[in-house]
Ligand SMILES: *[C@@H]1O[C@H](CO)[C@@H](O)[C@H](O)[C@H]1NC(C)=O
Ligand SMILES: *[C@@H]1O[C@H](CO)[C@@H](O)[C@H](O)[C@H]1NC(C)=O
Ligand SMILES: *[C@@H]1O[C@H](CO)[C@@H](O)[C@H](O)[C@H]1NC(C)=O
Ligand SMILES: *[C@@H]1O[C@H](CO)[C@@H](O)[C@H](O)[C@H]1NC(C)=O
Ligand SMILES: *[C@@H]1O[C@H](CO)[C@@H](O)[C@H](O)[C@H]1NC(C)=O
Ligand SMILES: *[C@@H]1O[C@H](CO)[C@@H](O)[C@H](O)[C@H]1NC(C)=O
Ligand SMILES: *[C@@H]1O[C@H](CO)[C@@H](O)[C@H](O)[C@H]1NC(C)=O
Ligand SMILES: *[C@@H]1O[C@H](CO)[C@@H](O)[C@H](O)[C@H]1NC(C)=O
Ligand SMILES: *[C@@H]1O[C@H](CO)[C@@H](O)[C@H](O)[C@H]1NC(C)=O
């Protein structure tokens with residue numbers, strides 16, 4: 001009996017032993033470490049249509065060779081960074097992310113992830129970078145995010161995240177860059193924002209953030225860019241902004257910011273862009289703005305500003321400013337855009353626009369002071385009411401590449417100094433009242449690609465030198481009073497795609513050389529002239545040409 005008993009125990013022992021062996025075997029085969037298991041759980045929550053994560057396998061011991069995973073080196077590697085950007089992943093972000101407590105960089109941007117940002121993200125306490133942008137995340141920003149005291153870059157833009165910015169975000173003491181534009185964020189900016197001493201960039205436009213900008217923002221002493229355009233921010237701009245000496249861009253357009261522009265903004269000496277248009281600001285533009293010597297772009301239109309223009313200005317259109325343009329304007333050496341359209345400004349344009357590099361949409365009389373700007377690359381004065389001649393001093397703008405003065409009332413002859421602008425690429429003087437001959441010096445503008453002198457009263461013969469402008473692609477001379485023969489040299493313009501000479505008094509025969517304009521494609525229009533003779537058969541070579549207009553001449557067909 002006892003023998004039987006003993007034998008039974010032996011059997012039981014044997015059974016237990018084989019179980020043990022089995023367990024050991026399973027452990028050896030499935031020794032994926034815990035971080036790998038967290039990652040597999042993460043993968044389980046995702047739909048990976050394109051199998052980017054196919055090498056994430058439970059049979060590995062560590063996840064360190066998996067796509068998107070980078071580990072620390074050494075005996076016991078841990079997951080240091082996880083980059084699953086642009087993998088077309090959908091599904092949700094599992095709270096198991098909180099298990100990856102060694103994670104420094106996490107990039108899940110450019111996917112189709114839905115659902116919330118899990119609270120557990122607050123567990124990844126070493127995170128320095130968190131990119132969740134360009135997904136379809138919803139829900140609120142978890143307060144736990146504020147626990148990430150090493151986080152430097154947080155980007156959640158282009159999602160559907162709602163709710164207000166939690167006060168806890170003030171705990172992100174290392175934060176440098178906060179990007180959250182194009183979401184559904186509401187509520188005011190947290191007062192704790194002032195704790196973020198390292199914050200350089202706030203970009204949270206296109207949300208529904210409300211309330212006023214807290215005075216505590218002055219604590220963000222590193223702030224360079226404050227971007228909150230297209231929100232519902234109201235109240236006055238805090239004068240404390242003036243304490244942010246590194247601020248270069250303040251972009252607050254399309255909000256409901258009211259009252260006066262604080263003169264303290266003039267203290268932000270590095271400011272380059274101030275965009276406050278489409279708000280409900282009132283009162284004058286503080287003259288302190290004139291201290292902003294690096295200001296390049298100033299947008300104030302669509303507000304209720306009144307008073308006269310102070311020392312500085314930029315895009316002041318759509319306001320109700322009156323009076324003369326102040327002389328001091330010209331001391332703004334960094335200003336590159338000036339748009340005074342849609343105002344009721346009067347008086348002359350001040351002399352001394354010495355330092356502008358580009359001019360757009362200026363209204364008034366021809367600003368011959370522009371001609372002192374030796375480095376100007378473009379003058380665009382189209383569609384204004386400029387009168388009088390184009391001054392010879394234009395020749396000083398030796399670097400000018402674009403001269404657009406179309407649709408004005410310029411009169412008299414073009415100065416021969418046009419020929420001094422050897423960099424000129426496009427010259428459009430159409431629809432003016434210019435007259436006289438085309439100065440032969442135009443042949444020095446060897447870079448010219450587009451020359452449009454149509455709809456003026458130019459007369460006499462064309463200078464032969466036109467045929468040496470070998471870069472010309474467009475030559476429009478139509479609707480003038482040109483006469484004489486068409487210079488055969490025009491046949492050298494091998495890049496010409498469009499030749500418009502209709503509505504003049506050109507006479508003589510069409511030079512057969514025009515048949516070698518092999519790039520001519522859009523049109524050759526010689527109609528309404530006084531051309532005679534027969535049509536040269538060489539024109540038949542222009543096989544790209546879409547429109548050949550020769551009507552209303554005196555050909556012997
Ligand atoms: C991978 O992780 C190491 C730290 O272990 C880090 O130094 C390295 O820059 C990381 N490489 C990439 C591509 O993230
Ligand atoms: C993640 O990888 C993509 C390339 O797939 C790269 O463009 C991006 O910079 C990486 N993210 C981080 C935070 O390094
Ligand atoms: C993402 O999906 C689009 C279309 O669904 C596909 O054309 C593209 O190749 C995919 N890209 C990646 C990286 O999976
Ligand atoms: C948070 O991290 C701790 C270890 O630091 C871990 O024990 C815990 O499970 C983690 N919590 C979550 C939700 O992952
Ligand atoms: C402001 O910018 C300057 C120059 O880049 C830098 O030296 C200084 O540390 C910055 N100030 C703050 C508070 O970040
Ligand atoms: C203007 O800047 C100076 C230092 O540059 C600072 O002492 C002063 O407080 C600032 N004033 C305002 C109103 O911000
Ligand atoms: C500007 O408007 C305010 C009221 O909005 C008014 O009190 C002030 O007199 C106006 N100033 C000028 C110069 O028109
Ligand atoms: C100035 O304002 C007008 C009117 O809104 C706008 O069309 C134009 O682009 C602005 N000009 C510049 C230089 O921003
Ligand atoms: C300019 O003045 C006229 C009449 O003086 C007024 O009708 C018009 O609205 C004003 N335009 C602007 C933009 O203030």
Ligand SMILES: *[C@@H]1O[C@H](CO)[C@@H](O)[C@H](O)[C@H]1NC(C)=O
Pocket residue numbers: 354373374375
């Ligand atoms: C024009 O450019 C040259 C060279 O870049 C520079 O030396 C010169 O000072 C500039 N002139 C003006 C008026 O800015």
Ligand SMILES: *[C@@H]1O[C@H](CO)[C@@H](O)[C@H](O)[C@H]1NC(C)=O
Pocket residue numbers: 392393394395396417420
């Ligand atoms: C045009 O150039 C010529 C020499 O190339 C020079 O003598 C003349 O002064 C220049 N005129 C202007 C207005 O720059």
Ligand SMILES: *[C@@H]1O[C@H](CO)[C@@H](O)[C@H](O)[C@H]1NC(C)=O
Pocket residue numbers: 505507508530532
């Ligand atoms: C046309 O040319 C002929 C000579 O070929 C000339 O007599 C006549 O005046 C010209 N007509 C016009 C309108 O230029």
